[in-house]
Amino acid sequence: MRKLIKKSMAVALSTAMVVTLGYAADIKTKAADDYTYLYAGLTWDQYWDAEDIYLQSTKSMTDANTEADARGELDKGAFDAVSRATTNHGLHRGSYQCDTVIYGEDGSEFSVSHWSADGKTLYLTDGTSVSYSKGTITKADGSQTKLKEYKVTGLKYVPVAVKTSELSDFKKIYKVVENDGELAGGYSEMNLSAYELKADVTANTNGLKTAAEQKDGTFKFSARKTGNDSGIKDETLAKASKLKTQVQKANGSYGEFLRVDLNNADDADTSKGEGYGALGAKMQAVKWTYYGNDSTRKNALATFGTKFAADNWMHKAMGIQLGLTDSYRASLPGGTDGTGYWSITVYALGFEDTTVDFEVTEDNIVDTVITTENADTSKLEALVKDAKTLKEADYTADSWKNFAGELEEAEEELAKTAHYQAVVDEAYNHLSDAMKNLVKAVKTPKTPTGVKVKAKKTKAVVSWKKSANAASYQVQYSLTKNFKKSTTKTTKKTTLTVSGLKSGKKYFVRVKAVGSGKTASKWSAVKNVKVK
DSSP, X not given: OHHHHXXXXXXXXXXXXXXXXXXXXXXHHHHHHTEEEEEEEEEHHHHHTTSOOBOOTTOOTTOOOSSOOTTSOSXXXXXXXXXXXXXXXXXXXXXXXXXXXXXXXXXXXXEXXXXXXTSOEEEETXXXXXXXXXXXXXXXXXXXXXXXXXXXXXXXXXXXXXXXXXXXXXXXHSOEEETTOEEEEOOOBTTBOOEEEEBOOOTTBTTBEEEEEOTTSOEEEOOOBOOSBOSBTTOBOBOOOSEEEEEOOSOOTTSOSEEEEEEEOTXXXXXXXXXXXXXXXXXXXXXXXXXXXXXXXXXXXXXXXXXXXXXXXXXXXXXXXXXXXXXXXXXXXXXXXXXXXXXXXXXXXXXOOEEEEEEEOGGGOOOOOOXXXXXXXXXXXXXXXXXXXXXXXXXXXXXXXXXXXXXXXXXXXXXXXXXXXXXXXXXXXXXXXXXXXXXBOXXXXXXXXXXXXXXXXXXXXXEOXXXXXXXXXXXXXXXXXXXXXXXXXXESSSEEEEOOOOXXXXXXXXXXXXXXXXXXXXXXXXXXXXXX
């Protein structure tokens, strides 16, 4: 009897569990259906608010400092290259993952979406575009203005879950990209690649934040969630590989007290997406964690959240460059000096969170950054002088574009009245590397003209005019006009004597110019001569 009762109870419990589990699943499905998943543009303070990072009390992540850094900028940080008005460096890179705005001298504002492949067309978030060339912006109506200022305001593609009932309110405040909408950014330059993707945000997208509407109509965002989905249509979550962590020797050229670069490992195959390039183009934000003397990295003393362009940067040829400055966003705990054990975690669109560990010594910490009007610029001046003798036509377009950008930066540095020696040295190194990486253009030679043939007994003298870009010439002769059976001779001169011809026969002759490498012109017009 007891067995029957126990068995009946077990069946009842099992049935109840099935019903309960089914009910829970229904609730879960219903809850999931109550949310819409999309990408939203957030400012830095909105993004970092729930992430438990250091921020000076009463300050916001968007606040600028009152004291300028080593670059003379108020938004203190290591790599705020694009926050100053510049016609070249960093303008395109700011649009990979960030909301950026260009301000014109006439009061115009241009909210950037991304750039064209050649960097000459600026696509705006409202679907229009303008032309851009060295600081001059040409609008659709043909009017022009000069670039006055360029600002990076926050992240443009943060995966967000928002209650469907609150969606219309949310879209009134935030720029959004809904699923199947376009994600686009940057333009390709050397190790960095532009992208055009489709959004596919789910409840399991890595980095997802949940938005909650407040009584006053504003929204607050949860801490980011670790997930397994990429948020990109038809793509799995990517994983960074073949990175090399380089803790830089104390320099302070950008005002930083600590700098760490992520570069390509020696065996990185960039054609397969290895190395820093793919991660750099998708990089959104970076978290620094300081453990002091704890080599186990279990007890964090401080965590810092950083801003792209102010602290985080990626160079087209020199890696992801990250830095911390004693500012509103980064201050070492009392009793510590920054030496010891650290970790950096890179958050990137469509990527797993990428964490690297490193150790910092006294050699990596900058105590003070000294400015001087007596910095030695002689080496940089000499290099710029040499660089300006080079001709664009002699090199490939991509390598020249990189070189031209670094030359412009070097000239901009020399134009200043006061210099930081570290900044001068860095400008020298960048320009020097760009010059070394210039690739000679392979030019196709012109087809030879003025071809003449004179016959003497069993010989014929062939001559022609010199062809541009020719390293040598090929002379081909045959008894048939279609040159099916022919003989070819090579010479570096513009004349050639052909011997051993048959008396009384008619020969057909043509000439081709050969350039450096494997380039060659078309054959010249065919000439013929009868050997007497």
